[in-house]
Each structure stands twice: as C-alpha cells, then as structure tokens.
Amino acid sequence: MLALQVITSGDIKSLVIAALLFVCLAACALIFRRRLKALLTAREWHIFFKLVGILMLGLLLVFTSIAVEFPAEKFIYGRF
Amino acid sequence: MTEASTDKPIRWGRIFGLLIISLLVVEVACQTYVYFWAGERFRSFHKQVWSPYGLVRNNPDLTLPGFHHDRNGFRNLQDFTREKPKNTLRVMMLGGSTLYSGIAGIHVSGAERVDSGATVAQFLERELRADPALAGLNVEVINAAVNFNRIVEVSEGYLAEYAHWRPDVVIVFGSGNNFNVSMPERGEVYRREYGVQPDHAWKLEFDRAANRRTFLALSEHVLLFAEDNLAGVALAKKGLTSLIDDAFALSQGWSFAKKEKSAKTYADREECDLYIKEYLGYADALVAAAKRQDQDVAFFWEYFLRHLGGIRPFSDKEREVYGKIHRGPNQEEIDFNFYARDRLADFCRERGVVFLNPLDVLKTNAGTVFIDYLHYTKEGNQAMARFIYEQMKDTFHKRAGRVREGEQGAPAASE
Numbered sequence: 479m480l481a482l483q484v485i486t487s488g489d490i491k492s493l494v495i496a497a498l499l500f501v502c503l504a505a506c507a508l509i510f511r512r513r514l515k516a517l518l519t520a521r522e523w524h525i526f527f528k529l530v531g532i533l534m535l536g537l538l539l540v541f542t543s544i545a546v547e548f549p550a551e552k553f554i555y556g557r558f
Numbered sequence: 559m560t561e562a563s564t565d566k567p568i569r570w571g572r573i574f575g576l577l578i579i580s581l582l583v584v585e586v587a588c589q590t591y592v593y594f595w596a597g598e599r600f601r602s603f604h605k606q607v608w609s610p611y612g613l614v615r616n617n618p619d620l621t622l623p624g625f626h627h628d629r630n631g632f633r634n635l636q637d638f639t640r641e642k643p644k645n646t647l648r649v650m651m652l653g654g655s656t657l658y659s660g661i662a663g664i665h666v667s668g669a670e671r672v673d674s675g676a677t678v679a680q681f682l683e684r685e686l687r688a689d690p691a692l693a694g695l696n697v698e699v700i701n702a703a704v705n706f707n708r709i710v711e712v713s714e715g716y717l718a719e720y721a722h723w724r725p726d727v728v729i730v731f732g733s734g735n736n737f738n739v740s741m742p743e744r745g746e747v748y749r750r751e752y753g754v755q756p757d758h759a760w761k762l763e764f765d766r767a768a769n770r771r772t773f774l775a776l777s778e779h780v781l782l783f784a785e786d787n788l789a790g791v792a793l794a795k796k797g798l799t800s801l802i803d804d805a806f807a808l809s810q811g812w813s814f815a816k817k818e819k820s821a822k823t824y825a826d827r828e829e830c831d832l833y834i835k836e837y838l839g840y841a842d843a844l845v846a847a848a849k850r851q852d853q854d855v856a857f858f859w860e861y862f863l864r865h866l867g868g869i870r871p872f873s874d875k876e877r878e879v880y881g882k883i884h885r886g887p888n889q890e891e892i893d894f895n896f897y898a899r900d901r902l903a904d905f906c907r908e909r910g911v912v913f914l915n916p917l918d919v920l921k922t923n924a925g926t927v928f929i930d931y932l933h934y935t936k937e938g939n940q941a942m943a944r945f946i947y948e949q950m951k952d953t954f955h956k957r958a959g960r961v962r963e964g965e966q967g968a969p970a971a972s973e
Contacts (some may be wrong), residue, residue, distance in 0.1 A: 486661070486670045489717045492595040500589060503835060517576060519566060526573050530580075541798050542776050548766070550803035557799070 581790065582839055588789035596621045604782075606704065606760070607631070608768065612715025615635045616658075616704055619786075622672030633658055633674050633701040634751040642724045646696040647686065647958050650720055651679050652712045653731025655932070656860045657703035659939060662930035664882050666875035669929050676936040677701050678731075681943030689951075692958050700725070708735045708754045709804060709840040717847050726957040727854045729914070729946065730844065733902070734860040734932050736837050741894035742825040747833045752825075754837060822892050834901050841902070845909050854953050856912035858946070859899050861920060863928045869917075873926040883931050912950055919945045 507514060518526060548557060566728040579684065601621045606614035616631035628637045642648050651657055659672040666698070674680075679701035684923055686697045702720055705709070712732055735753075742752040750756060767778060784791040825833075841857070849857045863880055866872075867901075906913035919941055920927065927938035936940060947954070 485663070486665075486836070487622075487668055488670050489595070492591070495594065495683060496591050499591070500825075503587070518569070518572060521566075522568060522573055525568065526576060529573070529577060536777075537794060538780060538802070539799060540774065541795065541802050543774055544766075544778070545799070547803045548759075548763065549806065553763075557763060 585788055585790045586792050589864075591810070592621060592789050592827045596623050600625045600792070602786045603792045604786065606696050607902040608764060609715070610708070611718035612704070613760055613764070614704055614711075622671070622931060624673040626674040628666060628973055633677055634679065634882075635674050635705055638698060638700055640723050642698075645694075645695060645961065646698055647692065647727075647954065648698075648723070649686070649699045649703050649727045649729065649954075649960050650723060650725035651677075651682075651703065651731065652707075652709040652716060652720065653703045653858070654735040655705040656714075656734055657701060657718070657731035657858075658705050659690065660705055660933050662878045662933065664879060665810065665930040666879055666926055666928070666935070669935065672929065672934075672936050674701075675807070676933070676939060677703075678939045678943045678946070681940045685943055685947035686954060689947075689954070691955050695958055695961060703731065704745075706760070707732050707737060708756070709756070709837055709844075710754050711758065713840040716844050718927065721847055721851050723852070724851070725853055728844075728848055728948070729856045729858060729950075729955060730841075731858045731860060733858070734862065735900075737895055737898045739862045739864055739891070739895075739931070741891045742833060744823045744825050744829070744831065744910055746797070747825055752833060754840070755833075792953040824894070828896060829899070834898055837898075838901070838905050841905060842909070845911055856914055856946075856950060857902055858914040859902065859904055859916065860932060861917065862895070865929050866920060869910065870920045871924050873924060875926045879928065890933065908910075912953065914946060914949055916942055916945050 516522075544557065550557075573645040589600055598621060601619040602617055602622065604617045605620055605622075605625075607617045609615045616633060618627050618629050618631050620627050626633075626635060628634045630640075631637060632638065651737065659677040661669060661671055679699045683697055683699035686692055686699065700723070702715070704715075707715075709732065712730060738753055746752040747755070767782075768773065773903070781791065781795070786792075786797055827893065845855050863876065864883055864885075867884065870876075902913065903913045921939050925937050925941070926935050927941060929935045929938065
C-alpha cells in the first residue's frame with residue numbers, strides 16, 4: 479500500500495521493474511533448484527533460512543519499536 | 559530431512575559463506591535498482607543530518623530522483639563557499655518545503671519531483687543574470703530551505719550560520735509551517751500546542767537517536783551505519799517502515815476506540831494575536847541581526863491551495879487536487895490565515911523590510927502553479943521567481959551598486 483510515502487509515476491515504474499527483477503530471480507532459483515539444493519543439506523538450509531528470518535525479525539523489531547513511539551502522522555516529511 | 563543429513567556435521571562455514579554471497583547478490587541488485595531509479599549511485603536515503611543550529615540541514619549525500627543537495631546541504635546543483643567571492647551579489651533564501659520545492663502524497667496527476675535546477679532560487683538567479691543592470695556581476699542565489707523548517711529553525715539557522723555567509727539579500731519563506739492550513743483551536747495557544755510552539759517532531763527523534771543510552775538506540779545506530787553504506791539495508795528500511803506505518807494506520811482506521819470528531823471551537827482574536835506576537839518575535843530577531851550585518855530582508859507569504867477557492871482560477875489539475883483535499887468551506891480558517899498575513903505585512907512595513915505577497919500572481923496566472931496543497935510546480939516556481947524579481951528589482955540594483963563600490967568585498971575578504 480505504501481500510502482504514507484510520496485509516490486510519483488516515475489516511482490511506480492521503477493517499482494514495477496523491481497518486481498519484475500524479483501520474479502526473474504525467483505524463476506532462476508526455481509530453474510536451478512537442483513543445483514541450489516546440492517549446496518547445503520536440508521538441515522543446513524533450515525539453519526540458513528532461520529538466520530535470514532532472525533535478521534529480518536531484528537529489523538522489524540527495531541522499526542516497529544520506533545513506529546510505536548513515534549507515529550508516522552507526526553512526521554509529515556518522514557522520520558529521521 | 560534424511561537420516562544421512564542429520565548425522566553429518568553442520569558446515570557453518572558454508573552456511574555463512576552462502577549467507578554473505580546472498581547478501582552480496584541482494585546488494586548488487588539493490589545498487590542497480592537505485593541507480594536506475596535515482597539516476598546516480600547510492601549514497602544515502604537520509605534526507606537530513608542533525609545540526610546544532612536550526613535542528614537539521616539537508617544531507618549532502620541524499621540519493622533521490624530530482625532532489626540533489628550540494629556539499630553544504632543547499633538545494634542547489636552548484637557548490638558555494640562561505641567566503642563570498644569578490645564582485646558577487648549573493649541572495650540567501652531561507653524557508654521550508656515550499657522553497658525547497660517538495661511534493662506531498664496527494665499531488666497533481668503525472669507530477670514528478672521538481673529537480674534542484676528548477677526551484678524558485680534557480681529561476682531567480684536566471685532573472686538576475688538576465689538583468690542588464692547587473693551585467694558584469696557574479697550572481698549567487700542560495701536555496702537554504704529545509705523541509706518543515708519553521709521560523710524557530712529558520713531564525714536560529716540564520717543567526718548562527720547563514721548571516722555569516724554575508725548575503726546581500728535574505729528572502730524568508732516558510733510561512734506555511736508557522737501558520738498552518740488550519741487555525742488554532744480554543745486554548746491551543748495557551749497550552750503551547752500550535753504551530754511553532756511545541757517541540758519540532760524531529761527534536762524528539764534527536765533525543766532518541768543522540769541522547770538515549772538504550773539497547774534500542776544502539777541497534778538503531780548500527781542500522782543507521784548500515785543504511786548509509788548498504789543500499790539493500792536502506793531499501794529494506796524504506797519498505798519495512800512503510801509497511802509498518804501502513805499497518806498501524808490500517809489498524810487505527812478499524813479501531814473501535816476511535817474518537818468521535820467534535821465540532822471545532824477556534825481561538826479568539828486575543829489568543830491568535832498572542833501566537834502571532836510569538837512568531838513576530840523570531841522574525842524581529844532575524845531582521846535585527848540582518849540590519850546589524852547590513853543585509854536586506856524580505857518575507858514571502860505562502861498561500862494554501864485550500865484557501866484559494868473562489869480567489870484563484872484553478873487549472874484542471876489543481877481543481878482535481880483541491881477536490882481531494884477540500885474539507886468544506888471554513889471561512890474562519892481562511893480569515894485567520896489572511897489576518898496573520900496582514901500582521902506580517904504590517905511588521906515588515908514598520909521594520910522597513912520588503913513583504914512579498916504573491917496573491918496577484920495567483921489570481922492572474924491560470925497555469926498549474928500548485929503541485930499539491932502548498933508547494934509549486936516548476937512553472938509555479940518560475941512565476942514566483944519572476945514576481946520576486948519584479949518586486950525587489952530596486953533592492954537588487956541598489957545592492958549591486960554597493961557590491962561594485964566594493965563596500966561588501968572588503969569585510970568578506972578580511973573575515
């Protein structure tokens with residue numbers, strides 16, 4: 479939704495391209511899934527994605543703590 | 559999971575190696591995306607940096623389409639030196655987002671960010687360079703605007719820093735941040751909750767980021783470091799923060815505990831006057847310092863699109879925006895805004911400084927001047943620069959004469 483950000487038509491074009499890039503990356507991963515699977519064992523892949531998840535959750539935790547204390551509507555030009 | 563895979567020892571080196579490679583791939587993809595989006599390599603998404611004088615300055619390293627800051631954080635493509643070059647007429651423009659030429663979420667259809675070569679400052683510089691009376695002079699028009707700057711931040715910044723750039727003329731924008739689109743409600747001024755009275759929102763953030771000694775503050779600093787060095791982290795923050803804010807907005811929208819909106823009772827004239835007096839105190843300090851430094855000052859009034867229904871002939875695009883932001887006629891709010899404008903005009907007359915009221919331009923220019931509820935399009939900036947030039951031509955000529963006589967050059971060189 480990104481309702482609180484200024485989005486111009488130029489931004490939308492670039493977001494569409496970013497989404498296409500992401501789809502391409504996902505497609506590549508799907509095509510080469512056998513080779514990817516061979517890189518790590520199933521257990522190691524679990525650990526790998528757990529680490530990625532921890533990283534993402536850590537980011538979410540910091541940003542959510544800030545968002546709770548400093549609501550976006552107060553910062554019409556964005557937070558610092 | 560197979561039996562064999564659980565028996566094997568975990569290859570941590572491989573896992574972390576793959577993690578680093580994955581992060582590198584993501585980083586390269588993000589850097590490429592930012593280059594495509596902003597037209598330059600990634601440096602930073604932080605719009606501001608902290609300043610002890612006037613709270614914040616624009617971040618010289620900002621990477622955003624159209625928004626370029628010079629090495630001093632001015633919204634100019636060209637770099638300036640604090641020491642004024644000889645034979646130079648220097649105009650310093652101070653203010654908030656109107657002068658910065660920002661753009662709000664609800665804007666005219668198809669609009670892009672106004673680039674740093676097309677704000678009022680650049681158009682004014684072109685007007686001055688084209689003036690035959692200023693031939694042979696070097697002209698500098700510095701756009702020192704910072705989004706959301708109020709008179710508090712503007713005057714602090716000027717007194718502590720910009721005055722020492724020795725401008726010949728200082729033009730102050732930013733009235734829209736002091737006299738908001740709505741007027742104070744009853745008691746709001748006495749409670750110090752209106753306009754320039756409460757702490758700036760970023761001041762609270764400054765306290766969090768600079769003064770707190772918590773684990774969260776430490777984590778934030780690590781992230782701030784990562785954000786300014788890795789496009790992937792900066793984009794992740796942009797996306798995640800937006801999603802979190804949207805989620806909060808959505809949950810508040812659906813909340814059962816929503817407060818019922820009651821009819822507003824506005825502040826009476828006495829309370830409004832008290833607020834205007836406070837504003838004029840800051841303006842007075844700025845004018846007094848400028849006079850001491852032998853600099854000419856002008857104040858520019860920023861009109862809100864919402865206040866101009868029936869006054870300005872809106873273009874089709876402006877009418878579309880007006881329709882989206884119009885909350886029904888409220889003559890009291892309009893009257894307050896125009897009353898404050900007149901009080902500022904009186905103040906300027908008393909202090910012998912120029913008051914720039916662009917209402918006639920807005921009444922006669924039928925183009926799309928507004929890009930949103932307050933800020934101008936490139937064409938709007940051009941029209942305002944032309945207006946400022948016409949209104950202040952005599953001042954510019956007088957100052958040019960003094961520059962030629964060398965009255966300004968000597969103290970600047972000895973500084």
